[in-house]
Amino acid sequence: MTSEASPPSSPAAGPDGPVAYADARARLLAGPAASGRGRRAALAGLTDRWLAGLFAGAGAPAGVALVAVGGYGRGELSPRSDLDVLLLHEGPVDSALPERIWYPVWDAGASLDHSVRTLAEARTVAAEDLKAQLGLLDARHIAGDAALTASLRSAVLSDWRATASTRLPELQELGAERAERHGELSFLLEPDLKEARGGLRDVVALNAIAASWLADAPRDGLEAAARRLSDVRDALHLTTGRATERLSLQDQDQVAATLGVLDADTLLRQVYEAARTITYAGDVTWRAVERVLAARSTRGRRSSRLSFPFTGTGRGSGAVARGAVERRPLAEGVVEQDGEAVLAQGARPATDPVLPLRAAAAAAQAGLTISYATVRRLAAETRPLPVPWPDEAREQLVTLLGAGEACIPVWEALEAEGLITRLLPDWERVRCRPQRNAVHRWTVDRHLVETAVKAAAMTRRVARPDLLLVAALLHDLGKGWPGDHSEAGEVIVRDVAVRMGFDAADTETLAVLVRHHLTLVDTATRRDPDDPATVDLITKVVGTLSHLELLHALTEADATATGPAAWSSWRASLVDDLVGRAAAQLTGGYPFPADVEPTAEEERLAVEAARTGGPALSLHAQSSQDSFATEPMGVDLTLAIPDRPGLLGTVAGVLALHRLTVRAASLRELDPIGIGAVLLISWTVTAEFGELPEAARLRADLRRALEGSLDVARKLAERDAAAPRRRGISTPPPVVSVAPGAASATATVLEVRAHDAPGLLHRIGRALDDAGVRVRTAHISTLGADAVDAFYVTDPAGRPLSARRAAEVATEIQAALG
Structure with missing residues (x-):
């Protein structure tokens, strides 16, 4: 029960009277010696001594204890905090006893939240009311029967741990409801320091999770972040004289001055930084809780069916050592495990400076986030990127941004460990910077990320x-x-x-x-x-x-x-x-590059293909841009082959079968010895997981595919069907358009913009072949996770398509890709 009106006053004289306490409290709050956490602890100690005196003066019998709960139980009192106390007893108690304790508290002007219960009643209330149970988790003895208080703490903690599998989801739901009502502290111009997401209430939830023994929060910086928010709340209470948690615009300058902070913007920035630390710790911790609860649920289902012990896939079960944890490759050095992106066992961050961006891009494109341990390891071991960045680093950054909404939690994980400012030193000046404009929803840095998210939905509109x-x-x-x-x-x-x-x-x-x-x-x-x-x-x-x-x-x-x-x-x-x-x-003109004269190597391959009637192939590894880089090696692949229907799709399919990702390509016709057209295709490819195929094996599969003994489409379909389904991300639909007539005088230019995926070029090639058009020239580009391709096509007689036919072909290709 909570009092809203004071009963008649008790005598105020004496060291335990309300006047004496109020005077001592006022001196403490005004004194320069104590501030911040020290002042909160001192205020709690002063209140403890006063309440203990009131308890003793009230003539409490044996078997009764006065217990602090909630924030007061944690030993920290802000200037306007409620005093949350419980009068705990073993049996019937004189009804006048609580009043002899509460009246002086009311007379002192303190806000009191009080209750009188037996141990059994306290446990019953806790079982029915989650907020009451959270308060009791911080129970602390003030006066009376210390053994009774100890019994309460032991019973409440035991109940909490026994029911954690049901109470923690309830706690998570409460947090989500608070976030919906109060918003995200990190981005609010007038934040609620306690109730908003990333506020002090979330710190209480993290401590409750730790008390359950199911998981614990990342502790680096968490205590300092909570202390910063508490300090700001203290200053807010002192400057306003009210028990408010909302840092209003009109109070920010005075609060900053009270704390000795430069200005209100600096104050908000410090508040935002603290909130982000708490928010990230919460995200990491709740994911850990979800994994543990999911493992428990799976264990329960299996144990009901199986007679042998369940080995589990939890982090603490030793399952990794026994090979029980499923790890699915995402990119070179990166795998999926337990719904997160983690480093592969052979990953070496110290020798792979692109790995943080590659891991981030792979996670975002798969709709995952990066595990806490992985980000920590990347931050600790990865060396700075060389300047200028390797091509792969730039492409992986673009791929990360192109993931849209899925980019945000990954970006936040990198930022929490300082990896963003390491990649982009200029980011530090805008990080957590407030924008005092009602139009803006976000801080400057988050606005930049949100703009990239919006731009990711517009990538089909630009070349x-x-x-x-x-x-x-x-x-x-x-x-x-x-x-x-x-x-x-x-x-x-x-x-x-x-x-x-x-x-x-x-x-x-x-x-x-x-x-x-x-x-x-x-x-x-x-x-x-x-x-x-x-x-x-x-x-x-x-x-x-x-x-x-x-x-x-x-x-x-x-x-x-x-x-x-x-x-x-x-x-x-x-x-x-x-x-x-x-x-x-x-x-x-059209934004794609013009054809260039073939090199001597390309002419040699074209002549060989024309004479033999088969594919002529050369592979050249690109030189690394950094002496210690181990990213997937880029390869220049040049292929000359006599022209025939379906050629582009077939060759692209063979590359996809060998898990080669096409980064760029160009296709053009040559007639090197006057006996027939030869298609010359210059590819730049990378190995999907860092292992390049042997040239002889690639050439053999090309021959088989062209001869018809290797069904590329069926093989790709079988592989796709066997691959595990990932949730992935939502991407803009493919767009196929016809370039203006001025783009080429001798061909129709079809432009394809789509999300890159294994076998994409194979599907485009098959669609073009099914449409009955010839590909005379092509320019293939992969920019991050987006494919931007241009195909110069003609009808079978070598003429540009009519406007109507070109539109029909574009529609057919777009339907095939959809």
Whole structure:
């Protein structure tokens, strides 16, 4: 029961009177000697002594104890905290006894939450009320029968551990409901320090999980984070004079001054950092709880059917040593285990600087997160990336960002261990930086990640999804510096792009996107669209159609990631109209590279293929960009083969069977000795799990496939059917379009944009063959997890397709990929 009105006062005189306690409490709170955790402990000690005196003066008989519970039980009292106490007794107790203790407390103006119960009653209430049980887990003896208090603690802990399998899911559900009501502390301009996700209530939940013995939270930084939030709450209580948990805007400057913090922004940043530490610890711990409970459930089902002991797959069961844990490969050095991405047994972070990004990208693309132990090991052992980054590092970053929503928990795991600022030192200036603008939902750093998430859904709209995703991630980095953030961001992104290994042209594109990421929406909403100068302004800014489409997508991603008030159908229509007008004014060729003259090696292979009528093949390993790198080796594969129907799909299928991932490719026709066309295909491939096939075996399988003795489609289907099903991620659907007629005078150009997957090029090739068109030239690009391919096709007679037929073929291919 809780009092809302004070009963008649008791005498205030004497050392245990309310006036004496109130005076002592006021001196403690005003004194400079104690602050923070020390002051909270001192206030709890002062209150303990006072309540013990009241207990003694009340004439309590034997078999009665006064017990502190909840926050008071933990020995920490904030200036306006409730006093949560339990009068515990073994049997009937004089009804006047509690009043003799409670009245002086009320007279002192303290907020009191009190109850009177036997041990059996306390256990019954705890079994029915989870919040009451959580409070009792922190029970601490104040006065009276210490053995009775010890019995209570022992019984409550025993009950908690015995019922953990049902109470912990209930506790998790309570946390989810609180997060829904109060939001995420890390991103709120007026956060609730206790109830919001990542607040002090979550620390209590983590301690309760530890008390269950099922799991424990990562402890690094957790105590300091909880202490920081408690310190801010103390200052908030003192400055407002109220028992409030909400850090309102009007109180932040005064709270910062009370704590000796530079300003309100610095205060919020410290609060956000603490909340993120608590949130991440909670995420890790709840995943561990879910694994243990799932293992217990499985053990129960098996034990009901089997007579031999169950070995389990839990982390503490020794199952790994016995080989009982299923580990499924995700990427080189990365496997899936217990629903998380972990390092393979042979992974060597110290000699593989790309491994953190490869693990992150593989986890996100599979819809998983990275295990806590794996991130810790990566942070401890991985050496810095060389500058400029290896190509694979850049591609893995793009793949991670391209996973959309699945990127966020992986990014948070990397950031929790400092891996993000190690990869991108400029990130530190925007990390946890608040945005004092009601339009913005997120801190600067989270807004950047959210923009990349939004951009991941727009990758089918642009020819360079990699540049869109990287620009989305970097576009507001200038907010960590003085002055116009777009201008500062342009300077920063030029440096970052060079360190990432982008060439001069791509670096310039990223600089344009960052410098002008607000230009489209500002111009569309503030200038007259019918004024030719308005369109001229945009065309001068972007310069090319490619830049325009990237800027258009970035503008929308940025606005939709900001918040509901930043984007509307009206703004979208204004921007779309302006982009359409600018596109009509711009001119330029198709963005794919022109054919080049064949090398001597390519001519030799073409002549060999023309003379023998079979495939001529060469394999050349690419040189590593770093002396200690062990990432999957890139291979340049050149294949010359007499032209025939279905060739592209067949060859791509053989590569997929050998688990070779096509990163880039080009296809063109040659007639080296005047006896017939030979297709020359130049591939850049990587081994899916780091093991390259032998050239002789690859050549033999190519011959078999071309002769018809190897059914590539059936083999791929069998392998896909046998592979374990993963949840994966939701990706934008494939888009197949016909390029404008100006793209080529002698062929129809079909552009395919799709999420990369094993056998994708094989399926495209088969679809083209089924459509009855010839592929004269092709340019294949894999940018992160996105395939952007262009096929120059003709009808069987070698003529460009009619507009109607081209549209039909595009529709057929898109249906085959869907």
